Amino acid sequence: MPYFDAASAAPLHPVARQALLAALDEGWADPARLYREGRRARLLLDAAREASAEAVGCRPDELAFTPSGTRALHDGIAGALAGRRRAGRHLVVSAVEHSAVLHSGDALEAEGGSVTRVPVDRSGRVDPAGYAAALRPDTALAALQSANHEVGTEQPVAEVAGACREAGVPLLVDAAQSLGWGPVAPGWSLLTASAHKWGGPAGVGLLAVRKGVRFAARGPVDERESGRAPGFPDLPAVVAAAASLRAVRAEAAEEAARLRALVDRIRARVPELVPDVEIVGDPVRRLPHLVTFSCLYVDGETLLHALDREGFSVSSGSSCTSSTLEPSHVLRAMGVLSEGNVRVSLPRGASSEDVEAFLGVLPGVVASVRERLGAPSDAAPSAGGTAEELVLDSLGKRCPIPVIELAKVIGDVPVGGVVTVLSDDEAARLDIPAWCEMRGQEYVGERAAERGVAYRVRRRA
Amino acid sequence: MPYFDAASAAPLHPVARQALLAALDEGWADPARLYREGRRARLLLDAAREASAEAVGCRPDELAFTPSGTRALHDGIAGALAGRRRAGRHLVVSAVEHSAVLHSGDALEAEGGSVTRVPVDRSGRVDPAGYAAALRPDTALAALQSANHEVGTEQPVAEVAGACREAGVPLLVDAAQSLGWGPVAPGWSLLTASAHKWGGPAGVGLLAVRKGVRFAARGPVDERESGRAPGFPDLPAVVAAAASLRAVRAEAAEEAARLRALVDRIRARVPELVPDVEIVGDPVRRLPHLVTFSCLYVDGETLLHALDREGFSVSSGSSCTSSTLEPSHVLRAMGVLSEGNVRVSLPRGASSEDVEAFLGVLPGVVASVRERLGAPSDAAPSAGGTAEELVLDSLGKRCPIPVIELAKVIGDVPVGGVVTVLSDDEAARLDIPAWCEMRGQEYVGERAAERGVAYRVRRRA
Numbered sequence: 001m002p003y004f005d006a007a008s009a010a011p012l013h014p015v016a017r018q019a020l021l022a023a024l025d026e027g028w029a030d031p032a033r034l035y036r037e038g039r040r041a042r043l044l045l046d047a048a049r050e051a052s053a054e055a056v057g058c059r060p061d062e063l064a065f066t067p068s069g070t071r072a073l074h075d076g077i078a079g080a081l082a083g084r085r086r087a088g089r090h091l092v093v094s095a096v097e098h099s100a101v102l103h104s105g106d107a108l109e110a111e112g113g114s115v116t117r118v119p120v121d122r123s124g125r126v127d128p129a130g131y132a133a134a135l136r137p138d139t140a141l142a143a144l145q146s147a148n149h150e151v152g153t154e155q156p157v158a159e160v161a162g163a164c165r166e167a168g169v170p171l172l173v174d175a176a177q178s179l180g181w182g183p184v185a186p187g188w189s190l191l192t193a194s195a196h197k198w199g200g201p202a203g204v205g206l207l208a209v210r211k212g213v214r215f216a217a218r219g220p221v222d223e224r225e226s227g228r229a230p231g232f233p234d235l236p237a238v239v240a241a242a243a244s245l246r247a248v249r250a251e252a253a254e255e256a257a258r259l260r261a262l263v264d265r266i267r268a269r270v271p272e273l274v275p276d277v278e279i280v281g282d283p284v285r286r287l288p289h290l291v292t293f294s295c296l297y298v299d300g301e302t303l304l305h306a307l308d309r310e311g312f313s314v315s316s317g318s319s320c321t322s323s324t325l326e327p328s329h330v331l332r333a334m335g336v337l338s339e340g341n342v343r344v345s346l347p348r349g350a351s352s353e354d355v356e357a358f359l360g361v362l363p364g365v366v367a368s369v370r371e372r373l374g375a376p377s378d379a380a381p382s383a384g385g386t387a388e389e390l391v392l393d394s395l396g397k398r399c400p401i402p403v404i405e406l407a408k409v410i411g412d413v414p415v416g417g418v419v420t421v422l423s424d425d426e427a428a429r430l431d432i433p434a435w436c437e438m439r440g441q442e443y444v445g446e447r448a449a450e451r452g453v454a455y456r457v458r459r460r461a
Numbered sequence: 462m463p464y465f466d467a468a469s470a471a472p473l474h475p476v477a478r479q480a481l482l483a484a485l486d487e488g489w490a491d492p493a494r495l496y497r498e499g500r501r502a503r504l505l506l507d508a509a510r511e512a513s514a515e516a517v518g519c520r521p522d523e524l525a526f527t528p529s530g531t532r533a534l535h536d537g538i539a540g541a542l543a544g545r546r547r548a549g550r551h552l553v554v555s556a557v558e559h560s561a562v563l564h565s566g567d568a569l570e571a572e573g574g575s576v577t578r579v580p581v582d583r584s585g586r587v588d589p590a591g592y593a594a595a596l597r598p599d600t601a602l603a604a605l606q607s608a609n610h611e612v613g614t615e616q617p618v619a620e621v622a623g624a625c626r627e628a629g630v631p632l633l634v635d636a637a638q639s640l641g642w643g644p645v646a647p648g649w650s651l652l653t654a655s656a657h658k659w660g661g662p663a664g665v666g667l668l669a670v671r672k673g674v675r676f677a678a679r680g681p682v683d684e685r686e687s688g689r690a691p692g693f694p695d696l697p698a699v700v701a702a703a704a705s706l707r708a709v710r711a712e713a714a715e716e717a718a719r720l721r722a723l724v725d726r727i728r729a730r731v732p733e734l735v736p737d738v739e740i741v742g743d744p745v746r747r748l749p750h751l752v753t754f755s756c757l758y759v760d761g762e763t764l765l766h767a768l769d770r771e772g773f774s775v776s777s778g779s780s781c782t783s784s785t786l787e788p789s790h791v792l793r794a795m796g797v798l799s800e801g802n803v804r805v806s807l808p809r810g811a812s813s814e815d816v817e818a819f820l821g822v823l824p825g826v827v828a829s830v831r832e833r834l835g836a837p838s839d840a841a842p843s844a845g846g847t848a849e850e851l852v853l854d855s856l857g858k859r860c861p862i863p864v865i866e867l868a869k870v871i872g873d874v875p876v877g878g879v880v881t882v883l884s885d886d887e888a889a890r891l892d893i894p895a896w897c898e899m900r901g902q903e904y905v906g907e908r909a910a911e912r913g914v915a916y917r918v919r920r921r922a
Contacts, residue, residue, distance in 0.1 A: 003498055008491045009693065017485060024478060028663070030469045034765050034782065035774035037464055067528030067664065068692030074681050100691070103681035196693060202489070203528065203664040203695030220535050220564035223784065230561070231529030232470065232657060234664030234698065304495055313496035321495065323684065 002354035003313045006197075007149055007177060007290055007345035013199030016244035020201060023236035031235065032223070041235055048235075048242035055245045056191060057183045058208045064225040065204055065238045069176045069194025071229070072205035073100040075217065076190050079228065080141045080170060081108060083214030087169075088138025089113035094126045094145065094155065095333035098174055101143050102329065113140075123282040124153035124334045131156075132163035139169045146178040146185075150317050150330040150343060151281030152290035154178075161187025170213050177287055179206075180248045181256055189213045195241035198248050199348060203234045204241040248348065256288035259346050262355045263291045266344060273363045278438060280336045290345040292317075294331070295366050296438065297375030297404050298340025306365045307342075312358055317341045319399050319427040326426045327399075337434035338427055339400040340366070373400065376407045385412040392421045395452050399427035403435050410441065410459055417459050418444065424452030432457065463815035464774045467658075468610055468638060468751055468806035474660030477705035481662060484697035492696065493684070502696055509696075509703035516706045517652060518644045519669045525686040526665060526699045530637045530655025533666035534561040536678065536689065537633060537651050541602045542569060544675035545631065549599025550574035555587045555606065555616065556794035559635055562604050563790065574601075584743040585614035585795045592617075593624035600630045607639040607646075611778050611791040611804060612742030613751035615639075622648025631674050638748055640667075641709045642717055650674045656702035659709050660809060664695045665702040709809065717749035720807050723816045724752045727805060734824045739899060741797045751806040753778070755792070756827050757899065758836030758865050759801025767826045768803075773819055778802045780860050780888040787887045788860075798895035799888055800861040801827070834861065837868045846873040853882045856913050860888035864896050871902065871920055878920050879905065885913030893918065 003011065012020075027044045029037035046060070053060040066072040081091065091108055093101050095117040105115040116134040118126050126144065135142065142164050147154045157173055164171040170189030178184065180198025184191060190213060195204035207228060209215050215228070222230030248255075271277050276296035295303065300318020307314055315321075317328025318341040327338035344358070370377075390413050394402035402423040410419055421432060429446065432455045436443040444456035464472065473481075488505045490498035507521070514521040527533040542552065552569055554562055556578040566576040577595040579587050587605065596603065603625050608615045618634055625632040631650030639645065641659025645652060651674060656665035668689060670676050676689070683691030709716075732738050737757035756764065761779025768775055776782075778789025779802040788799035805819070831838075851874050855863035863884045871880055882893060890907065893916045897904035905917035 001497070003490075003496075005490075005494065005496070005498075008494060009489055011489050012485055020485070021482075024473055024481070024662075028470055028472050028657070029464075029466075029774075033466065033469060033774075033776060034762070035464075035466070035769045036462070037466075037774055067532070067695070070683060070692035071528070074683075074691060078680070100681065100683070103683065107681045194693070196489070201485075201695070201697070202693055203698055205692070219539070220561065220568045222531060222535075222561070222564065230535060231531035231666070232655070232663055234528070234662070234695070236662070237664055237695065237698070301495070308496045313490075313494075313498055315494060315496075 001311045002350070002358065004344045004346060004350070004358070005313050005315045006347035007343065008315055009196050009202070010199045010347050012201060013244040013247060015247035016200050016240040019243035020236050020240035023239035027235035027239055031233065044239050045233065045235055048238045051242040051246050052206060055183070055249055056179070056206065056208050057186070058191070058210065061226070062208050062210055064207045064228040065233060066207050066229045067203055067205060067231070067234070069192060069197070069205040070100040072192035072194070072207040073098065073174060074104055075228065076172060076192050076207045076209070077101065077104040077141065077143065078218040079215045080172060080190055080213070081113070082216035082218055084140035084170065087140050090136055090139045091115045092118060092131070092134045092139055092142040094118050094120060094131070096120050096124055096148050096330045097143060097145055098149055098176065101174060120333050122334055122336060124148050124151045124280070124330065125282055125285070126155055126160070128156045128159035128163060131160045132167070135163065135167040135169050139167065141172060142169050143172040143174065145174040147287045148281070148330060149177050150328055151292045151334070152287040153282040154285040154287070158185040158187060161185065180245065181252050181288060182249070195245070198245055200241035200244040201237045203237040255348050259350065260288040262346060262350065262352060263289060265355060266291045266359065269359050270362065273359060274366050276438065278337045278434070280331070280334060290343065292341065292343045294337040295340030295342070296337065296435065297373060297400050297407070298366055298369050299373060299400055300339060300341050302369050303340055303342065303365065306369060307361070310361045310365060312361065315343045317343065327430050332430050335430070335433070337438065338430045339403060373404060375404050385414070387413060388417045390417070390419050392419055394421055394423045396424065398425050399431060402428045403431050406432065406435065406457065410457070413459050415459050415461070419457045419459070421455045421457065422449055422452050423455065428455060429453065462772045463811070463819065465805045465807060465811070465819070466774050466776045467808035468804065469776055470657050470663070471660045471808050473662060474705040474708060476708035477661050477701040480704035481697050481701035484700035488696040488700055492694065505700050506694065506696055509699045512703040512707050513667060516644070516710055517640070517667065517669050518647070519652070519671065522687070523669050523671055525668045525689040526694060527668050527690040528664055528666065528692070528695070530653060530658070530666040531561040533653035533655070533668040534559065534635060535565055537653050537668045537670070538562065538565040538602065538604065539679040540676045540689065541631060541633060541651055541674070542574070543677040543679055545601035548601050551597055551600045552576045553579060553592070553595045553600055553603040555579050555581060555592070557581050557585055557609050557791045558604060558606055559610060559637065562635060581794050583795055583797060585609050585612045585741070585791065586743055586746070587616055587621070589617045589620035589624060592621045596624065596628040596630050600628065602633060603630050604633040604635065606635040608748045609742070609791060610638050611789055612753045612795070613748040614743040615746040615748070619646035619648055622646065641706065642713050642749060643710070656706070659706055661702035661705045662698045664698040716809055720811065721749040723807060723811065723813060724750060726816060727752050727820065730820050731823065734820060735827050737899065739798045739895070741792070741795060751804065753802065753804045755798040756801030756803070757798065757896065758834060758861050758868070759827055759830050760834060760861055761800065761802050763830050764801055764803065764826065767830060768822070771822045771826060773822065776804045778804065788891050793891050796891070796894065798899065799891045800864060834865060836865050846875070848874060849878045850874070851878070851880050853880055855882055855884045857885065859886050860892060863889045864892050867893065867896065867918065871918070874920050876920050876922070880918045880920070882916045882918065883910055883913050884916065889916060890914065
């Protein structure tokens, strides 16, 4: 049963499992204690820290183990902001960071600080010059992911790090998605990661803080992990995380090349096999194992369930699959289609056969979802009516219905005519312009309506 | 090799190990995902929550899994204080709480709030009336441990909960040491615990918040665990924690009775076998598996190392075994001897033979440490000199040297005469009065000196 959501959580690497089992017997005691069980635990902890620090590219005393990547980000950002309080209370992030970074920014704003969210291009990449321009004299911290978790696009970390260094601003790099594939480009001041993304166990994050970086841990004082990660350490998990990081790194180059070829196959074949698909994310500068695409006129949740029934586990940034009923902030920042969104992230060892099986199943699954939703089957709209203006009331209807209805009525106005779609679905803001781009129609703009929003589209084709 | 520090961390229970292994295969995926691996993880998480909630005595939706007991306390206290911000910013705790509670109090004070630390009696127990008197109209939260982690004394939780209810103040009970032995007396509003104290894995704490208790989680927003514990859950550890809690509870009554008998034997025999020992903690209302005593004229660190060499792993609240060079805040609050302090906490399954072996080794180990330190061998001081006043300069000397020197010179003044000990060792403040009580001498008091503190002792025997 192919599991294609490694970017969410990877199955435990065999080396991690083995190390975990050994450490359950040897590493359950408190490493701060003086007796033999404590000393044994201490040795394991020290060895795990050294191995992880080597993989990160830092000194062991710069590295703390946290309970998760999210906690590493929360505590790392809060500590760095507090340490640089004198410089100011301004934070720079990219618009496509992990929610733990964006929510840390929201928390800063709630406390009176300010946040600049640097936009990305249609591939999901920040422009280094745009990022540099966001740095201010009162910027306490800048954060940038090494690669995006939803679309795989690599960020220009080295260039942004250079700009931060010039501005005297520490840069935190969220390396959650990439650390298993290789070290982060030099120049970072803080680095975070998450073990279960590379095949380590859940329960372990990394927080590295370079010597000389001002850092003031928030919350109650605690002696563990240089005062940066309170609580009794989960030593067996830490040992397993370190061992598996070393193991995946040893096979990273080979496995990356293999998975990259599989992902390239998906990127090339999906648009051939499935009509009206947009592949999103940078085609070259990207994670080796991850590819994301969106299917017009498809309901993301139905698509996920249908793929699950066929035995494929993937995730989605479609609005209907999120608890907020909003499309993923990443897709929104990129300005790409969000309906029928599918993220395929291959775990290590994923087979060519599984990928072929996925490509074999996908067209039928998408077609059947489209059929159920009454999606328009013709690519070109009909000859056109005579009404120059037409209002489509899609209020109360959820993605992808407003776009499907738009596609059906665009032929009712002549070329040059305008369809105004009334919608109160958040996804429409993203998907109507994306549909226009894919269909060669003109997106005129949006304006507030009595209920919802009025999106205006001019027929061009 | 007998390990007698279960109160610090217990070896993994076989049931925990078994459950952990199974959950490594079944529970590595994200329980928030819709595909089969996610649904399977969700089922495991729900089952673990139900089992744990039953053991705690709360509803499943009142219980969150945190990465440790410390994080449960930090986040639970911060959230409860924030939720009751309108009532005020006053926190009541006992003086002998876990450091995670006391440090949370320090953090509150640093932010402008206030803390009342309710004193304890010589047994380590708070007086319910004294605790009730500390509650004020602006008290946002009260915290009390179910039983003390260093001396085993049970706290009057039910009485204090009653007082809190009357005052309209939520009570947080830290049940870290007791939850494996049984549920907490009813009446609490929040409850915390730590799985590795009952034989579960590290990496799992519990935070229960009763419906209706005002709670506002601090820090960046996160959807996991009702918004109370951010980060990807360590599901295998959570499953193991729940399974082992159920298992230890099933055998708790029988095992508690067995360990209580072993502890009673230690409590009775140590004072017979070792001269100048003070057994501390309540003799009856206490945890079944834990006993603490202090040995006059003994250096705690040396004692721990000597016991370790003999194969016994214990811990200590002596100043010389802590990084701050201060005696444990628990022993200080109780006003008992801190030098040569030993905490024995028996793990489940500890054998009578191991306890006998410990009792067999202890007298020789203590005698040898005392001999090395030149401790006075006579219980009664010599006939006495003629100088009515005598000043003993122990500046720069660490525990237990100042007390040893005091014992040696007390005979140099006549009955009624006064010895003034000059010391800059924090332990002296605790150990000189404790020595006086054990020796039948009169502790007059302390006053500031040019360097350190002058402790005055009047010879009575």
